[in-house]
Amino acid sequence: MNKGKAIQKLFFESIRQRLPDHISIVHEIAEMLEISYDSAYRRLRGDKDLSIDEMKILSTRYGISIDSLFGNNNADILFQPFMLRSEESGFEEWLRLRIQEISKIKEARTKEVIMVARDLPIFYYFDFPELAAFKIFFWKKMLLHNPEYHDKLFDINDMPEQLLNQGKHLLSSYNTANVIEIWCQETFMRLMQQIEFCRISGFFANRQIADYLLGKYESLIRHMQDQTEKGCKFHLGHSVLEDGDENMKIFFNEVLLIDNTVFIQRDGLKKIFMTHNSLDLLTTTNPAFCNQVEKSLRLIMKTGNHISGTSGFECNRFFTPLYEKLEEFKKGVYSYRYIL
Numbered sequence: 138m139n140k141g142k143a144i145q146k147l148f149f150e151s152i153r154q155r156l157p158d159h160i161s162i163v164h165e166i167a168e169m170l171e172i173s174y175d176s177a178y179r180r181l182r183g184d185k186d187l188s189i190d191e192m193k194i195l196s197t198r199y200g201i202s203i204d205s206l207f208g209n210n211n212a213d214i215l216f217q218p219f220m221l222r223s224e225e226s227g228f229e230e231w232l233r234l235r236i237q238e239i240s241k242i243k244e245a246r247t248k249e250v251i252m253v254a255r256d257l258p259i260f261y262y263f264d265f266p267e268l269a270a271f272k273i274f275f276w277k278k279m280l281l282h283n284p285e286y287h288d289k290l291f292d293i294n295d296m297p298e299q300l301l302n303q304g305k306h307l308l309s310s311y312n313t314a315n316v317i318e319i320w321c322q323e324t325f326m327r328l329m330q331q332i333e334f335c336r337i338s339g340f341f342a343n344r345q346i347a348d349y350l351l352g353k354y355e356s357l358i359r360h361m362q363d364q365t366e367k368g369c370k371f372h373l374g375h376s377v378l379e380d381g382d383e384n385m386k387i388f389f390n391e392v393l394l395i396d397n398t399v400f401i402q403r404d405g406l407k408k409i410f411m412t413h414n415s416l417d418l419l420t421t422t423n424p425a426f427c428n429q430v431e432k433s434l435r436l437i438m439k440t441g442n443h444i445s446g447t448s449g450f451e452c453n454r455f456f457t458p459l460y461e462k463l464e465e466f467k468k469g470v471y472s473y474r475y476i477l
Contacts, residue, residue: 141186142183145183145186145187147406148187148192148195148196148201149162149166149180149181150404150406151199151201151406151422152165152166152195152199152201154241154403154406154408157237162181163177163178163181164177166180166181166195169195169198170191170194170195200217201422214421214423214425214426216411216419216420217419217421218417218418218419218420219231219417219419228273228300229299229300231416232300232303232304232307233303235260235307236303236306236310238401239307239310239311239314240310242314242401242403243310243313243314245403246404247403247404247405248315248401248402248403248404249317249401250314250315250316250317250399250400250401250402251316251317251319251399251400251431251434251435251438252316252317252318252319252398252399252400253318253319253396253397253434253437254318254319254320254324255321255323255324255327255396255397256323256324256327256397257324257325257327257328257361258311259272259307260304260307260308260311261308261357261360261361262304263301263304263307263308264308264360264372264373265353265356265357265373266296266301267293267296267349267350267353268328268350268353268354268357269300269301269304270291270293270295270296270297270301271291271331271332271335272328272331273297274286274289274291275331275335276416278340280416281416290339290340290341290342291335291340291341291342292341292342292343293346293349308372309372311370312370312371312372312384313370313384314384315384316370316384316385316386317386317387317388317438318385318386318387318388319387319388319390319434319437319441320387320389320390320455321390321391322391322455322458322459325358325361325459326462328354329354329462329463329466332347332350332351332354332466333347333466335347348467351463351466351467354463355460355463356373358456358459358463361456362452362456364385365387365445365446365452365455365456366445366446366447366449366452367383367385367446368383368384368385368386368445368446369383369384369385369446370384370385383445383446385445386443386445386446387443387444388437388438388441388442388444389441389442389444389451389455390437390440390442392440396411396412396413397411397412398410398430398434399411400427400431400434402431406422407422407424407427407428407431408420408422408427409421409422409423409426409427409430442455
């Protein structure tokens with residue numbers, strides 16, 4: 138296959154990765170370029186070259202960097218942004234995009250996911266609806282500055298049921314995916330700091346809510362320790378079969394850690410998700426950038442400690458200080474320098 142046809146194949150594969158499973162790429166190409174299905178098929182097979190105008194139309198529509206396809210290390214890197222909207226439907230879309238991405242990972246023939254978690258991944262909160270509801274409340278009030286939340290107080294009796302149900306579906310999907318996660322102590326500290334900040338700021342409907350949330354958080358941490366020791370993700374209250382697959386590898390690295398970042402490799406295509414402003418996303422498939430991030434992540438793993446599926450010593454060494462810190466928060470000895 139000559140270089141031109143290889144680039145065109147990679148270009149169409151990048152489009153395919155961005156499409157929901159129920160959407161036909163042939164239909165999309167034919168509709169976008171205003172050509173017949175037969176003409177679309179010939180372009181997909183490489184029998185006919187895409188014109189410059191056609192590549193421009195498709196690259197603009199799907200946010201694909203043409204430079205990245207040519208592997209130009211000196212070119213500007215094109216990121217596709219997803220900015221979370223403050224209204225309720227914004228969170229629904231945010232969760233739906235993650236469900237779609239996990240589905241694509243599961244369907245790939247070869248796959249690898251490496252996630253750097255400076256904050257505990259949102260998936261895990263949905264086994265504890267009160268904690269998930271608090272995170273949504275906190276983000277809407279402190280990050281998105283939703284006008285409806287300006288004077289709103291958090292009440293555990295006021296739960297966003299639709300979002301929580303969607304989040305539970307997201308967790309179920311995530312639990313079946315093979316993932317490598319990289320943690321630090323800060324990964325579990327931020328929620329404690331956010332709870333304490335809201336308690337001091339008077340953002341709770343009553344004084345008991347902070348203690349209640351910290352109690353729930355202790356249950357979540359113990360559930361995370363249970364999963365880490367077994368090297369397998371599972372819903373709260375469920376057991377792991379003896380022959381269950383180990384689909385959870387956890388590394389602890391307190392020294393080398395970058396911001397929340399996800400590296401995905403599906404059937405040879407690499408993709409990076411970077412989080413900014415806690416919730417907004419930047420994604421790119423630029424080969425040079427993806428390779429650089431992958432190299433950094435593998436260094437972080439190599440210099441860290443593998444704490445999942447081990448004898449328990451390394452796992453205990455990570456979790457014991459968390460329980461001690463949680464007790465300090467319960468007693469009011471706290472520090473919340475980094476809450477967002």
